[in-house]
Every structure is written in C-alpha cells, then in structure tokens.
Amino acid sequence: MSAEFGKAYWEERYRGHTALHRSGPNPQLVAEVGDLRPGTALDAGCGEGANAIWLASHGWRVTAVDIASTALRHAREYAETFGDDVVSRIDWAEADLTAWTPAEEHFDLVCAHYVHPAASRQIVFRRLAAAVAPGGTLLIVDHHPSHEPALSHATVPAVHITPAELAAGLDSDRWDIAVAEARTRPATDSDGCENTLHDAVLRARKRP
Ligand SMILES: C[S@@+](CC[C@H](N)C(=O)[O-])C[C@H]1O[C@@H](n2cnc3c(N)ncnc32)[C@H](O)[C@@H]1O
Secondary structure (H helix, E strand, C coil): CCHHHCHHHHHHHHHHCCCCCCCCCCHHHHHHHCCCCCCEEEEECCCCCHHHHHHHHCCCEEEEEECCHHHHHHHHHHHHCCCHHHHHCEEEEECCCCCCCCCCCCEEEEEEECCCCCCCHHHHHHHHHHCEEEEEEEEEEEECCCCCCCCCCCCCHHHECCHHHHHHCCCCCCEEEEEEEEEEEEEECCCCCEEEEEEEEEEEEECC
C-alpha cells in the first residue's frame, strides 16, 4: 500500500472537507448490524463518525478510532448534535491501526469501512479479527475492484479488495462467514454528483 494514504493524506483530506462522510451511516452497516443485539463495538477508521454515531444511537457502546485528528474533531462536534446519550456512548481515540493493537476478544462487533492503511492491510484486518469476542461479529466493507476508478480517492488498485480476499483472512475453524458479497449502492460524492459505488462486504461471526 502506498504511503500516500498515511496520516498526512487523511489530515489534509479532512481539512479540505468539513463534512466528508456526514451523509448518514453506511447502508451495509445498517443492513448487517441492524438486527444484532447491542453490546461493545470498535469502529476502526471511523472518519467523521457517522457509523459510530449510528451504532451509539442504537444502543452500542462504541470505541471509535482514527489516525486523523481532524476527522475526530469533526466527529466529536457531529456527535454532540445527537445529544448527551449518544455522546456518552462513544470513546473517540486517535491511533494508527498499523501500530495500535485493540484488546483481544473484547468487542461484540468490530467494523471497518473503507480503511486502507498505508502499511499492510492484512496485518490490520488480522488484529481487528482478533479483537472480536467469541460469538461476536466482524464487518468489513471496502471498495470492490469494479469500483469506478474516477470516484473519490479509490483511484489505485491497492485500495480494492474482493469479498473472497477478505474472507481468506479468516481461519475457517474459528469463523462462520455470513456474508461475503459484492454489492452496488447509489451515493452522492463530496461534489454532489450521483454515483454507483461497488462495495465488497464481509460479515463473519466468531464461534463461541
Ligand atoms: C475512506 S475513510 C472512511 C471513513 C469511515 N470509515 C466512513 O466510512 O465514513 C478512511 C478512514 O480511515 C482512516 N485511516 C486510514 N489509515 C488509518 C490508520 N492507519 N489508522 C487509523 N485510521 C486510518 C482515515 O483517516 C479515514 O478516516
């Protein structure tokens, strides 16, 4: 993965756009997690917080981690508009997922949406999988290879991944794969243009 997607890249990106991801929670998160009983959640690479806020609004106790302090500042401000209950359910943390290791087998849900760490994505995903408690859920949503190269920052093949590649990182003795799919969804980009996004979605349950 290129160093292009390191901390400096993301800080600059969030400085340029004050509300980059405020269009609401990711539809894949809503579809995959909406029926789960709330517990503890880790949102890895939380950006400006839309997914963490949605989880907190639905009763989850969330640890939301991002490398970009600018994103976290926007996220905190955004969360405040949802009231004290939501604010009290989220711990925001600035950390580099390539260096920070979450507590093992701790979270009922670990999710990551479009996180392309500058160092090895496989190592980061392995740590995220290890952080899921027995019986808990891992949800990874990322850019599928058929994602239009002209859209957003997803211009280099290194950010793309297939559902099969995501699933291959999980030990089949420990995980049940519930969803490993390519999906499309409509989205409005930061310039206000309507587009079709191609997602790779993995939802898996760690065996109790
Ligand atoms: C495309 S944005 C997605 C944000 C959010 N998950 C969403 O879907 O709205 C990718 C996020 O991952 C964060 N990120 C990238 N590399 C990271 C790393 N090594 N450690 C922590 N966060 C990272 C970026 O700062 C950015 O907020």
